[in-house]
Amino acid sequence: MKVAVCVKQIPDPADPGALDPETRTLKRDVKLILDESDSYGVEMALQLVDAAGGGEVVLVSMAPNNERSGLSTALAMGAASATLVSDPALVGTDALTTAKILGKIISDQEPDLVIAGSESSDGYTGTVPEQIAGVLGWPSVTAAKAVAIDGSAMKVERQTDAGYDEVECSLPAVISVTAGVVEPRYPSFKGIMAAKSKPVVQMTVADLGMTAAEVGWAGSGQEVVDVTVAPVREAGEKIEDDGEAHLKIIEFLESVKAI
Amino acid sequence: MGNAQVSTPFFTEDHNAFRAVLRDFVQKEITPHAHEWDEAGEFPRELYKKAGALELFGDGFSAEYGGHGQRDALMRMVIMEELSRSGSGGVVAGMLSNYIGLPMVEKYGTDAIKAQVLPPCMAGEHIAALAITEPGGGSDVARLTTKAVRDGDHYVVNGSKTFITSGMRADWFTTAVRTGGDGPSGISMLVIPGDVDGLSRTKLDKMGWLASDTATLYFDDARVPVGNLLGEENAGFNYIVNNFNPERIDLATQSVTFARVCYEEALAWARERHTFGKRLADHQVIRHKLVEMDRRINACTAWLELLSWRLNQGDDPVVEISEAKVDATLTFEFCAREAAQILGGASYLRGSVVERLYREVRVQAIGGGSEEIMRDLASRQLGF
Numbered sequence: 116m117k118v119a120v121c122v123k124q125i126p127d128p129a130d131p132g133a134l135d136p137e138t139r140t141l142k143r144d145v146k147l148i149l150d151e152s153d154s155y156g157v158e159m160a161l162q163l164v165d166a167a168g169g170g171e172v173v174l175v176s177m178a179p180n181n182e183r184s185g186l187s188t189a190l191a192m193g194a195a196s197a198t199l200v201s202d203p204a205l206v207g208t209d210a211l212t213t214a215k216i217l218g219k220i221i222s223d224q225e226p227d228l229v230i231a232g233s234e235s236s237d238g239y240t241g242t243v244p245e246q247i248a249g250v251l252g253w254p255s256v257t258a259a260k261a262v263a264i265d266g267s268a269m270k271v272e273r274q275t276d277a278g279y280d281e282v283e284c285s286l287p288a289v290i291s292v293t294a295g296v297v298e299p300r301y302p303s304f305k306g307i308m309a310a311k312s313k314p315v316v317q318m319t320v321a322d323l324g325m326t327a328a329e330v331g332w333a334g335s336g337q338e339v340v341d342v343t344v345a346p347v348r349e350a351g352e353k354i355e356d357d358g359e360a361h362l363k364i365i366e367f368l369e370s371v372k373a374i
Numbered sequence: 375m376g377n378a379q380v381s382t383p384f385f386t387e388d389h390n391a392f393r394a395v396l397r398d399f400v401q402k403e404i405t406p407h408a409h410e411w412d413e414a415g416e417f418p419r420e421l422y423k424k425a426g427a428l429e430l431f432g433d434g435f436s437a438e439y440g441g442h443g444q445r446d447a448l449m450r451m452v453i454m455e456e457l458s459r460s461g462s463g464g465v466v467a468g469m470l471s472n473y474i475g476l477p478m479v480e481k482y483g484t485d486a487i488k489a490q491v492l493p494p495c496m497a498g499e500h501i502a503a504l505a506i507t508e509p510g511g512g513s514d515v516a517r518l519t520t521k522a523v524r525d526g527d528h529y530v531v532n533g534s535k536t537f538i539t540s541g542m543r544a545d546w547f548t549t550a551v552r553t554g555g556d557g558p559s560g561i562s563m564l565v566i567p568g569d570v571d572g573l574s575r576t577k578l579d580k581m582g583w584l585a586s587d588t589a590t591l592y593f594d595d596a597r598v599p600v601g602n603l604l605g606e607e608n609a610g611f612n613y614i615v616n617n618f619n620p621e622r623i624d625l626a627t628q629s630v631t632f633a634r635v636c637y638e639e640a641l642a643w644a645r646e647r648h649t650f651g652k653r654l655a656d657h658q659v660i661r662h663k664l665v666e667m668d669r670r671i672n673a674c675t676a677w678l679e680l681l682s683w684r685l686n687q688g689d690d691p692v693v694e695i696s697e698a699k700v701d702a703t704l705t706f707e708f709c710a711r712e713a714a715q716i717l718g719g720a721s722y723l724r725g726s727v728v729e730r731l732y733r734e735v736r737v738q739a740i741g742g743g744s745e746e747i748m749r750d751l752a753s754r755q756l757g758f
Contacts, residue, residue, distance in 0.1 A: 187391065301399050304429035304442055307391045
């Protein structure tokens with residue numbers, strides 16, 4: 116079984132990056148790391164391959180610079196190889212073009228299944244997995260919490276507000292996962308050492324048969340026209356406990372309809 | 375301190391990559407529970423398995439038994455630093471009893487005993503401990519009295535060991551026993567299974583390292599197969615002495631990292647706390663305390679990095695490791711004190727990281743060779 120996992124390398128959330136005042140998008144010229152939300156997809160893929168009794172997990176990714184450290188993390192977890200589209204022309208690429216680019220790589224890889232995080236932790240468009248499925252013409256199942264493969268068919272428990280739906284579809288397909296559906300393994304010492312010799316194929320936009328005009332700012336059908344700084348969180352209300360504090364807490368919870 | 379963001383001449387990308395994994399592991403799996411485990415008097419055995427899965431115990435052990443397949447003193451330093459960032463000496467000591475209990479098994483054990491002991495310990499399914507100190511004498515290893523008398527295919531062990539880290543839970547004890555006459559030439563090393571008949575254990579209550587189980591062991595006609603002998607009979611004293619060096623640099627690295635944790639706690643507090651109309655950090659007396667802490671930590675860390683690098687070159691800097699352990703524990707003692715002064719009453723509250731570390735200064739300064747023994751060892755080696 117072959118599972119392709121879409122992974123994104125993002126600025127370390129522990130050291131939040133700044134917005135580019137001209138493009139009004141996040142600066143990505145800093146060191147990038149594996150988006151933690153993608154580690155759930157990698158883990159689910161590794162577990163599915165194990166359950167299938169063999170196969171491989173391959174990574175597909177896109178970055179404007181040559182950054183690989185985030186891919187190394189996923190390779191150290193156990194993925195077999197990675198394909199990275201890296202090209203300065205990619206700066207400014209929107210979600211749909213991203214899906215087209217990743218779709219091209221995935222198509223060449225011929226996986227049985229594609230897994231992606233529901234949304235990245237920097238861009239948050241939350242649309243790329245479904246757009247990849249659209250580009251490829253494959254079924255798309257969102258919010259997968261449990262997946263079982265049976266030959267060329269797949270059963271998915273799809274998280275909903277009320278519980279979960281049971282969805283069945285044919286393979287190949289694209290599923291998206293949210294944080295917490297599995298517990299991502301920590302890369303092991305030997306995993307880190309082995310990752311160094313795993314293949315990372317780097318491609319340019321031209322290698323994909325595309326032109327610079329089709330990607331980046333030039334190829335984007337959308338533009339960020341304005342950004343607003345989020346308001347600073349206001350100090351909370353302190354309630355001194357004079358023996359009646361619990362009543363005030365209940366009153367507050369009722370006022371926000373929490374109870 | 376050495377970390378993934380700061381480059382030094384010593385740490386490679388491999389070191390930094392494993393450091394990043396360990397930092398994530400410690401932040402998620404240990405730090406949030408440190409106080410709870412201290413109060414409980416132990417941490418879950420499950421933590422060994424989690425650590426085993428990322429191969430935390432493998433430095434210096436053969437790949438065929440689940441180890442890293444190499445000894446890298448700088449990688450060991452990374453492991454010590456990152457575990458110690460949890461601010462819990464008890465968890466660090468308990469987790470790392472493997473690193474003092476197993477090297478002699480790797481180095482001197484038969485293939486059969488290695489195959490029996492090492493893989494489950496590497497995987498975190500079993501725990502190993504080192505049992506040398508006795509109730510009747512501590513640092514004077516040459517005078518130990520626990521006896522092992524040959525009886526057919528077994529040694530019959532009688533005696534007692536104390537201050538044994540992981541002593542209540544260990545599945546294997548690498549134990550110093552007397553098989554010959556008096557003095558250092560009558561000592562052997564035996565690997566004793568934790569479930570052997572005739573072994574009983576008593577938990578010791580301590581000032582610090584509360585999360586680790588420390589025990590006194592009693593051997594009463596415990597029969598141990600002769601195959602569990604490590605190396606040559608009566609050659610154990612030198613094995614023990616050689617095992618101390620890595621333990622001491624490990625303890626030094628832990629200590630200076632605990633000092634760093636104290637400094638960081640104090641710095642965060644000094645930036646946040648206001649007295650007399652300004653931040654604590656704006657008072658010159660506090661700023662000087664912080665710089666003094668940072669200065670000592672940086673010097674000690676640089677020395678330990680250099681010593682680790684020298685170990686990797688095949689050097690055996692016994693004198694400087696002894697001296698560095700003294701320097702590290704004095705630095706820790708100083709920083710725990712100064713952090714407590716800066717935090718004031720907050721440092722006296724149970725559950726405060728500085729409160730915990732303050733109680734753990736003494737064991738770091740005594741365990742693995744006290745400051746006095748370290749100075750004495752260094753002075754004898756220097757041949758004044």
